[in-house]
Amino acid sequence: MGRTRNDHAAAAAAARALPGKWTFAGNFPSSLTAKSVARNISSGRLPNYPAYQPAGAWEAYAAPAGDQESVWVRYIGHGEPVAPLPDRMTVRVADRGDGTRGYVGLEVVTVTIAATCAECGGPRGWDTVRPNWTCEDGAWYGVDTWTNGCGHVDMFAAVLREARLRPLPVAPPSRPVEVIG
Ligand SMILES: [Zn+2]
Structure with missing residues (x-):
């Protein structure tokens, strides 16, 4: 790796x-x-982060990553349009119960979760959500599946737990960058 933290x-x-x-x-x-x-990185104004110059060429956001908070950046000074990062995504997942009451079958539940990975804070595959079919007891259920760019896989049970426990972001993590002049 050779890359120290931060x-x-x-x-x-x-x-x-x-x-x-x-x-x-x-x-x-x-x-x-x-x-x-x-x-500070998004604003590009502070001298503390000289790596992220010039001002206006960078976006940054902070998101929970396990028991820490991670910062993610992207360079937008290349002149191509970039998709804004949503702060949340709504998906259909399969709920098979928590195992405490034995077999309960399958229920499709629609949940809204943060658009960032719970483990590393990286963007979830919010733009890769596609319908998928899962079979249970001979019946087919429509759920969603997506692929996270960070490589972490969102298991339905963890997503359901997260929807119950992890607060949604209060404001979009990515703010538009104003180009002045
Ligand atoms: Zn991740």
Whole structure:
């Protein structure tokens, strides 16, 4: 690996090499710190983050990643349009119960979850959601499936748990960047 934690020069170089693609930039024990770092990177105004210059060429957001908060950045100074990152996504998942009451069959539940991976904070595959069919006791049920760019797989049981326990973001993680002048 050779990349130390929160090596912003390396993160910025990696993001620059893949314009428009969200790139991991660091983990922080404090959510407040991570959010402030993300704001500062997006604004491009502070000298604390010289790797993310010029101002207006970067977007950043902070999201929970396990018991930490991660910051993700993307380079948007290449002049191509980029899709805004939604803060949440609504999907249909299969609920097979929590196992405490034995076999309960399958129920399709529609849940709204954060558009970022619960494990690493990277963007979930919100733009890859596609209908899928799952069979249970000879009956077919329509659910959704998606692929996360980070490689973490969202199992339905974990998604249901997350929908119950993990608060949704209060504001979009990605804000539009105003180009002045
Ligand atoms: Zn992930």
